[in-house]
Amino acid sequence: MTLDVAISHRFDSFALDVAFTAGPGITALFGRSGAGKTSVINAVAGLLRPQGGRIALDNEVLCDGTRFVPPHKRGLGYVFQDARLFPHRNVAENLQFGAQFTHRPAKIDFDDVVDLLGLGTLLARQPATLSGGEKQRVALGRALLSQPRMLLMDEPLASLDGPRKQDILPYLERLRDGPLGVPILYVSHALDEVARLADTLVLLQDGQVRSQGPLFDVMADPAAVPLLGVREAGAVIEAEVMAHADDGLSTLQISSGTLELPGVQAAIGSRVRLRVLAQDVILSLDRPDGLSSVNVLPVKITGIHAGDGPGAAIALQAGSDRLLARITARAVREMRLDAGVHCYAILKATTVAPGNIGR
Amino acid sequence: METDAAAWEALRLSLWVACWATVLAVPLALWVAWLLARCDFWGKSALNALVHLPLVLPPVVTGYLLLVVFGRSGPVGAVLERFGLGLAFHWTGAVLAAIIMGFPLMVRAMRLAIEAVDPKLENAAATLGAPPLAVFAQVTLPLITPGILAGAVMGFAKAMGEFGATITFVANIPGQTQTLPSAIWTALQIPGGESQAVFMVLMACAVALGAVVLSEALARRVARKIAGT
Numbered sequence: 001m002t003l004d005v006a007i008s009h010r011f012d013s014f015a016l017d018v019a020f021t022a023g024p025g026i027t028a029l030f031g032r033s034g035a036g037k038t039s040v041i042n043a044v045a046g047l048l049r050p051q052g053g054r055i056a057l058d059n060e061v062l063c064d065g066t067r068f069v070p071p072h073k074r075g076l077g078y079v080f081q082d083a084r085l086f087p088h089r090n091v092a093e094n095l096q097f098g099a100q101f102t103h104r105p106a107k108i109d110f111d112d113v114v115d116l117l118g119l120g121t122l123l124a125r126q127p128a129t130l131s132g133g134e135k136q137r138v139a140l141g142r143a144l145l146s147q148p149r150m151l152l153m154d155e156p157l158a159s160l161d162g163p164r165k166q167d168i169l170p171y172l173e174r175l176r177d178g179p180l181g182v183p184i185l186y187v188s189h190a191l192d193e194v195a196r197l198a199d200t201l202v203l204l205q206d207g208q209v210r211s212q213g214p215l216f217d218v219m220a221d222p223a224a225v226p227l228l229g230v231r232e233a234g235a236v237i238e239a240e241v242m243a244h245a246d247d248g249l250s251t252l253q254i255s256s257g258t259l260e261l262p263g264v265q266a267a268i269g270s271r272v273r274l275r276v277l278a279q280d281v282i283l284s285l286d287r288p289d290g291l292s293s294v295n296v297l298p299v300k301i302t303g304i305h306a307g308d309g310p311g312a313a314i315a316l317q318a319g320s321d322r323l324l325a326r327i328t329a330r331a332v333r334e335m336r337l338d339a340g341v342h343c344y345a346i347l348k349a350t351t352v353a354p355g356n357i358g359r
Numbered sequence: 360m361e362t363d364a365a366a367w368e369a370l371r372l373s374l375w376v377a378c379w380a381t382v383l384a385v386p387l388a389l390w391v392a393w394l395l396a397r398c399d400f401w402g403k404s405a406l407n408a409l410v411h412l413p414l415v416l417p418p419v420v421t422g423y424l425l426l427v428v429f430g431r432s433g434p435v436g437a438v439l440e441r442f443g444l445g446l447a448f449h450w451t452g453a454v455l456a457a458i459i460m461g462f463p464l465m466v467r468a469m470r471l472a473i474e475a476v477d478p479k480l481e482n483a484a485a486t487l488g489a490p491p492l493a494v495f496a497q498v499t500l501p502l503i504t505p506g507i508l509a510g511a512v513m514g515f516a517k518a519m520g521e522f523g524a525t526i527t528f529v530a531n532i533p534g535q536t537q538t539l540p541s542a543i544w545t546a547l548q549i550p551g552g553e554s555q556a557v558f559m560v561l562m563a564c565a566v567a568l569g570a571v572v573l574s575e576a577l578a579r580r581v582a583r584k585i586a587g588t
Contacts, residue, residue: 045486
């Protein structure tokens with residue numbers, strides 16, 4: 001199932017002109033507020049009729065110059081930022097709403113959804129009595145039970161506080177990794193969510209797509225640093241959990257060596273995603289000795305992207321993984337760093353995915 | 360007592376007229392309220408003004424206009440008369456007068472209720488596969504039930520109390536067009552008719568109070584269901 005989007009639309013104050021493709025798995029549409037993310041997802045859902053362009057799901061045109069399939073005939077589930085549960089129906093009735101209209105074979109049934117999202121104790125409750133996280137889980141279940149061909153999610157976690165977010169994220173990972181195989185278009189302005197969930201990343205800025213590709217590629221692209229924000233940018237790599245030590249550190253295996261990290265919850269043998277912030281990576285030409293950090297990897301510089309300011313983004317190859325470092329342009333000059341130079345990266349990594357990666 | 364029988368007859372006729380007026384007007388008022396709340400079309404403000412006209416016109420003027428249009432020689436009345444559906448001096452005319460006079464009140468209450476429903480909920484229903492009619496029936500309609508009830512009670516009360524337009528359009532014929540207000544007015548014209556008038560005034564009060572209490576109870580039930588308590 002592949003979604004092709006190429007649309008343009010002029011609003012009063014800004015113009016939208018985007019083209020991207022969303023394949024299987026989770027495709028994240030990332031950008032700051034006002035970048036046009038919600039307009040794009042609304043156009044896909046049929047809630048906004050773009051003035052120009054075309055949207056197609058596989059070979060079925062959802063809208064172009066002449067055709068416009070109304071939202072109720074698109075077969076796309078939509079999870080809104082503000083749950084939008086029907087206040088006059090209890091949780092079970094909300095969940096069952098979509099079933100009466102769908103003719104697609106059921107990929108997931110009521111009991112599966114209740115199980116998957118942990119809704120068993122909520123079924124008889126009215127939406128007004130639910131917490132924000134519970135509402136979002138019901139909204140997700142309701143969308144799933146309409147047997148959507150694709151799931152659209154517009155900042156489903158944005159209205160939740162930190163702990164509530166952590167409650168929902170595992171459900172989304174289960175959805176991604178489970179047997180259901182529903183592709184998801186996921187709109188977010190939170191890079192930690194995106195890094196944890198997405199397979200494909202589309203970067204949106206001022207109504208235009210600035211970069212798109214597999215998550216690991218885009219996150220490791222030094223040119224994308226200004227788009228992601230210098231403090232937020234950083235590569236995402238996969239690691240396998242090898243051991244948990246008594247002092248709280250865990251050993252993780254990556255392609256170029258091992259890392260010792262605190263706070264890893266995942267079971268031994270499972271694969272996790274690590275997000276290594278570019279500003280947390282230090283470069284050294286010699287193998288450092290006597291450092292407090294034990295995470296030192298031999299790397300090769302593959303590219304340097306100097307920004308407008310005093311900083312520079314350095315693309316690094318570590319085994320089969322790519323990393324990103326952000327250091328000063330002065331350091332680049334003084335250390336004579338250039339593409340092809342071998343050096344050592346000293347890093348502080350933070351885990352982004354306590355759960356399994358599974359694929 | 361014969362006078363009491365006349366009072367009961369007036370009450371029966373009033374209830375009959377008010378019920379018919381309410382039943383006929385609610386769907387129409389709902390449709391117009393929905394048009395005014397959710398649609399943009401050419402002539403919207405003209406429709407809005409037309410709906411509200413009976414609220415600002417003197418009732419006698421409305422009654423006269425009804426007589427001109429729906430009277431035996433009026434453009435519409437003459438046609439209806441040919442099919443044996445004459446409204447003038449007939450209880451059905453009283454129903455028409457009650458509908459016209461209560462219509463603005465009904466539309467107002469229902470329009471406010473529809474505007475209070477977040478269109479985002481209706482959008483959400485559409486993304487779940489619900490065609491527009493199902494969205495209205497399963498999302499909008501249940502949420503505006505209190506507003507519909509309020510509008511219906513307003514319309515019913517207006518129909519029970521309508522006097523000026525009714526007496527102008529269909530006169531004051533006992534058993535045919537003499538509604539409770541007309542009967543009270545008639546009783547007050549007769550020397551010594553005051554006790555009968557008071558009896559009917561109490562009847563009118565009881566009906567009005569009963570309608571308000573009933574609608575409040577129904578609206579509370581709907582609100583409780585939504586609040587989930």
